[in-house]
Amino acid sequence: MTAAFGAWMIVGLFADGWAHFNVPGLESFFTPWHGLLYSGxxxxxxxxxxxxCRHRDGRVWFRSLPAGYGLGxxxxxxxxxxxxxxMGWHGLFGVEAGLDALVSPTHLVLLFGGMLLLTTPLRAGWARPWPSSVGAARLRLLIEHLPPILSLALATxxxxxxxxxxxxxxxxxxAEALTTIPEGMPGHEQAELPAGAGLSAYLITTVLVVVPLLLAQRLDRRPPGSTLLVVAVVAWLSAAVAPTAYGLVSAAAVTVAAGLVDMVVVGLDRLNASAMTRLVLSAAAAPVLLWPAQLGAAAAVGDLGWPVELWSGVVVLSGLLAAALAVASSWGAQSPRLDSIRDVAPTKDTENTTGMREATAAEVV
Known part of the structure; x- marks a missing residue:
């Protein structure tokens, strides 16, 4: 339920963004799109x-919330x-219509509050005990972890x-071809600004996609389909704000590529790779598979003007960045292989220590 209400909010937010792009003269706080957002x-x-109220039992209401819901x-x-x-800001200064809307102080307060609220199912999922059954079907694991992963996708x-x-x-x-003006000649820096902005956009979007996946992967709570869900939600909603042929084809391409990333993650699990190997390779697989698909979609609709050095280089650079993020996320972490804890069969010698192992896993979470 909490994840569903979060989805309601996010749909309202992107609908409001669509209105700012497509409805001229939007100068009121009281709009249908704001109504959708705030009703969610x-x-x-x-x-x-x-x-x-349901779990109060005489306790202070804040302490009666389920695990993970306090920050919500x-x-x-x-x-x-x-x-x-x-509402007061818009009354004083009017309604923002461009880049200023994304950095408005009151909107950033909404960003912070919304992030705490949207990640509630994710924190609640992490607070649950570890699954006792290792042989559970992957579809069952996906359904079981759908609310936390949906929460992660909505926060992203x-x-x-x-x-x-x-x-x-x-x-x-x-889309814009690189204009080559020799170093030191007038206009050199201006000519490279569009390409530089494009490279920065790929690197920032790489961080945007990889960091949430690392949050799930590091704790071994990344069920099959999680990459697909996170990338599809972000790509399709972003494309819907200002719909174009590029946006729609690009969203379809990266959705398929995200499914391939999940297949890589499953393959690494079946190979019983070490925790660090899985962490680094699964992180690097995201941009290495997503961006060629997205660039190919751009070429298909005539929106790829970069030379091969730029578009191939940004794929390699993004992959290295993702791998570096994975390594950095493991620094200082006490991360034993919880697979070995969960894989122990309940024999007579281990029955008496089962409770101790479960407590250890819970402490790690």
Whole structure:
């Protein structure tokens, strides 16, 4: 339920973004798209109130919330305050119509509150005990972990919305051909600005996609299909803000490529690769498979003007960046192979220590 109300909010947010791009003269806070966004927030806040009352049992309401929901309640307060402040801001300064809307102070308050609220199912999922059955079907694992992974996808989409000005999903950043002017000649730096902005967009979007996947992968809580869900939600919603042939074809291409990334993750699991190997290779697989598909889609609709050095180089560079992020995420981590804990068969010698092993796994979470 919490994830569903979060999806309601995110759909409302991107609908409001669509309105700002496509409805001229939008100068009011009270619009149908704001209504969709804030009604989703109100439903989510009300649901947290229901949970607090249901589990209260004489305790303070904040402490009666389920595990992982405390910060969600904080997010409700922050988002509500941001909404009131945003209404006053629009009354004083008008409605933003471009890049300024994504960096408006009141909108950034909404970003912070929304992130705390949207990640509630993710934190709740991490707080659950580890699965006791290793042989569970992958489809069952996906269904079981769908709310946390959907929460992760929605939080990533929220971050993607505030990074639309540097997104490779919403506009063809590789469309303009590189103009070569010799070093030191007038106009050299200006000629390379579009390519530099495009390279930066790919690197920033790489971080946007890889970091959420590392959050799931590092704790061995990345079920099959999680990459597909995260990438598809971000790509299709970003493309829907300002629909173009490029955006739609690009979203379809990266959705298929995300499925291939999940196949790589499954293959690494079946090969029983070490934790670090899985972490690095699964992270690097995302940009190495996503960006060639996306660049190929751009070429198919005539929106690829980069030379081969640029478009192939950005794939390699993004893959190296993803691998570096994976290595950095493992620094200082006490991360025993929990697979070995879960794989131990319940024999007579191990029955007495089962409770101790489960407590250890819970402490790691």
């Amino acid at each position: 927030f109100a439903a989510g806040a009300g649901w947290l109130g229901v949970l607090a 309640a904080v997010g409700v307060g922050v988002f509500g305050f941001g909404g009131l402040a945003d 989409a929220l971050a993607a919305f505030f990074l639309l000005y540097t997104s490779v999903f919403s506009r063809p950043v590789a």
